[in-house]
Amino acid sequence: MNTAYDAAIIGGSSAGLSAALTLGRFGRRTIVFDNGAPRNKPAAHAHNFFTRDGVPPSELLRIAREQLLPYPSVELQSLTIGSAEKTAEGFVLTATSGERITARKIIITTGVKDGMPAIPGIQELWGNAVFHCPYCHGWEVKNEPVAIISNGDNAWHYAMLVSKLNKDLVFLTNGPSTLSAEQTEKLKRKGFSIIETPIATLEREGKGIRISFTDGSSIQKTAAYHRSEKLLFQNELAKQLGCQLSEAGSVTVSAMYETSVPGVFAAGDISHDGLHQVSVAASGGHTAAAACNSQLCAEDFEADI
Ligand SMILES: Cc1cc2nc3c(=O)[nH]c(=O)nc-3n(C[C@H](O)[C@H](O)[C@H](O)COP(=O)(O)OP(=O)(O)OC[C@H]3O[C@@H](n4cnc5c(N)ncnc54)[C@H](O)[C@@H]3O)c2cc1C
Missing domain, CATH: 3.50.50.60 (FAD/NAD(P)-binding domain)
Structure with missing residues (x-):
């Protein structure tokens, strides 16, 4: 594993892989961490996604990962990120298994879990x-x-x-x-x-x-x-970084998906209380990555003059 990335994405599902594609196509050194529990995993089919209506959720992600292969600056890691902290240069992420990486920017796409009532079956x-x-x-x-x-x-x-x-x-x-x-x-x-x-x-x-x-x-x-009364926003890393949250627990973001902490973006279900859908998550991931890349381009451009 490399130690210094332009961007680290935590959550490699609809929002995270969409963000990775956008960053990969700019040649950004990007790492995506994912621990394999997307929200729609139990469903046999995902519907209402432009061009892919009715495709199994696992197949959508397989295609997304396959389409990242032409972009060698993108790395995928099956690890759980347990902590995130801001440093003078950027951010340090630590996996629960102990690996540490540094990145200039972070995109949090960790999603939501559905709290289930205690009804057997x-x-x-x-x-x-x-x-x-x-x-x-x-x-x-x-x-x-x-x-x-x-x-x-x-x-x-x-x-x-x-x-x-x-x-x-x-x-x-x-x-x-x-x-x-x-x-x-x-x-x-x-x-x-x-x-x-x-x-x-x-x-x-x-x-x-x-x-x-x-x-x-x-x-x-x-x-x-x-629909569960309480959605469980996977906001632990955002909290550690000091990001502002909504009352429900989603991470508050700007129109370009930047959180209240500069350099930290959030997209997908984690970033809003509203319509949680694959296409909305993919769109958010793309927008967050474009905003993240804009900041990186501006910093690199100025540093080079
Ligand atoms: C049963 C069900 C069926 C659904 N069916 C549809 C449908 O047919 N069509 C549709 O449009 N929407 C559907 N949805 C909604 C859809 O699942 C979500 O909108 C979509 O998955 C959001 O994508 P996301 O990338 O934001 O989050 P997710 O898909 O939930 O992905 C988050 C990812 O982050 C990873 N992660 C979390 N924390 C960490 C960590 N600390 N370290 C590493 N990895 C981490 C998780 O393992 C997961 O892979 C359904 C939802 C449910 C519950």
Whole structure:
């Protein structure tokens, strides 16, 4: 491993590999660290990505890595970065296995993890029968009976989106409903039911799922939606570097994806609370890398005069 890089990217998925491509095409000495846990890994297919609709997530990343091969200044390392610190010259990153590298700039693309409720079976179905996002998987289960495992404003948000694709909807609040009286009334007027009984288990049944409740009853649906109440932004390195965070935990960035710490960029799901999608992450990675490269070009140009 080299010791001095123009840029170090932590997270080698949609945002990170897109950033690496942009930097590689400028001949920037770039290192990408990745520990192999992209958010959509459990899903069999990734949808809604321009030119690659329906491709397995692992295949998208394989193509991305393959297309970095012509750019010899880019290096990929399967390591977990445990700490990051700013120095007078740039940044030092230390892997959990002890390796240390220095880089002039850093791009954090470490993503988000989905906190799962303690419902036996939900983790196994995540991404293939329990979905988080109708933009990603809604079309595949359109017009089918589906359950929304969500409460309060999250459930209400789902109602407006998912009812465009599915008319047979049941809302499972998994405990007392926190939907407002007005929201409840409107859902009922649409013909949707709300079940507050806690969920005991989720399991595969044929091509669909069976949802069993703690009172012994159960229902069969083609699929379910669930969005965790709390997204786990992988912001530990950003915190160590002193980057400003949003209330939800995403890393606050400028329009060009620079964080509040000069020379540190963040892109992909980690960089915003909003629409988390592969194409949005790839776009952010590209923009962050272009901004990072602009700074490097300006510094090199001035140093050479
Ligand atoms: C089940 C599911 C299905 C989805 N399906 C779709 C879909 O069909 N279409 C779509 O557009 N979007 C989909 N998404 C959303 C999509 O997964 C994300 O928007 C996208 O993965 C974000 O890319 P990213 O590069 O920001 O982060 P990620 O893809 O999550 O990648 C972050 C990477 O950083 C690595 N990493 C983290 N910390 C460290 C560290 N300290 N050191 C080294 N490496 C580290 C991780 O291992 C990971 O590889 C889905 C999400 C889920 C949960």
